[in-house]
Amino acid sequence: MKLGIELGFKVFGVDLSHNAVESTKAWLAQEFATDKFDPKRIIAGPSAMDAFKDFKFNVILAASCLDSMYFSVAMEFVAKFRKLMAPEGIFIFDVISGDETGRSRDFVGDLVVDSEIEKGTIQSYYNQKKIEDLLQSQFKIVESVLLRVEDNMMDSYSGRHFIACVPV
Numbered sequence: 001m002k003l004g005i006e007l008g009f010k011v012f013g014v015d016l017s018h019n020a021v022e023s024t025k026a027w028l029a030q031e032f033a034t035d036k037f038d039p040k041r042i043i044a045g046p047s048a049m050d051a052f053k054d055f056k057f058n059v060i061l062a063a064s065c066l067d068s069m070y071f072s073v074a075m076e077f078v079a080k081f082r083k084l085m086a087p088e089g090i091f092i093f094d095v096i097s098g099d100e101t102g103r104s105r106d107f108v109g110d111l112v113v114d115s116e117i118e119k120g121t122i123q124s125y126y127n128q129k130k131i132e133d134l135l136q137s138q139f140k141i142v143e144s145v146l147l148r149v150e151d152n153m154m155d156s157y158s159g160r161h162f163i164a165c166v167p168v
């Protein structure tokens with residue numbers, strides 16, 4: 001959101017978590033004058049997207065979130081994004097890959113996280129086929145890359161897919 005505001009976009013945002021939304025608003029208020037962004041455009045809750053149902057967006061960015069919900073829920077978001085997308089718009093998102101220490105690269109399960117941080121949240125793993133299924137033929141992929149990060153200190157690795165696509 002910060003980059004979007006710096007680039008001069010009119011920025012909107014949603015998250016399920018009220019904490020996430022309130023801390024984002026507080027952070028942005030420190031960084032920018034209120035003529036640069038409107039806190040009322042950053043909304044929390046399961047139905048937050050409904051506030052924007054009459055809008056058309058040039059850019060939709062789903063940063064590290066479509067993989068924090070069950071695949072079926074992520075599919076509902078993508079269908080909503082398609083309806084909200086301007087014809088020449090671009091949809092950009094990233095999702096976790098099975099390509100991490102201890103898993104196969106094509107692992108595509110939806111897991112409940114057990115580690116201390118984010119305990120009880122959902123982690124939905126993706127390969128290219130699951131990304132295509134997520135898009136439901138409503139978007140065409142123009143770029144899809146898997147970035148694999150190796151941790152020299154921990155002798156481990158992890159991977160995330162970064163995808164740019166346009167409405168069909």
Ligand SMILES: C[S@@+](CC[C@H](N)C(=O)[O-])C[C@H]1O[C@@H](n2cnc3c(N)ncnc32)[C@H](O)[C@@H]1O
Nearest residue numbers: 014015016017020045046063064065068069073
């Ligand atoms: C890993 S965090 C990423 C947060 C932020 N996008 C970032 O890049 O720092 C995943 C976010 O997805 C949100 N999330 C999970 N399920 C959601 C849903 N059904 N609707 C909206 N947001 C959801 C969580 O509340 C959480 O803030």
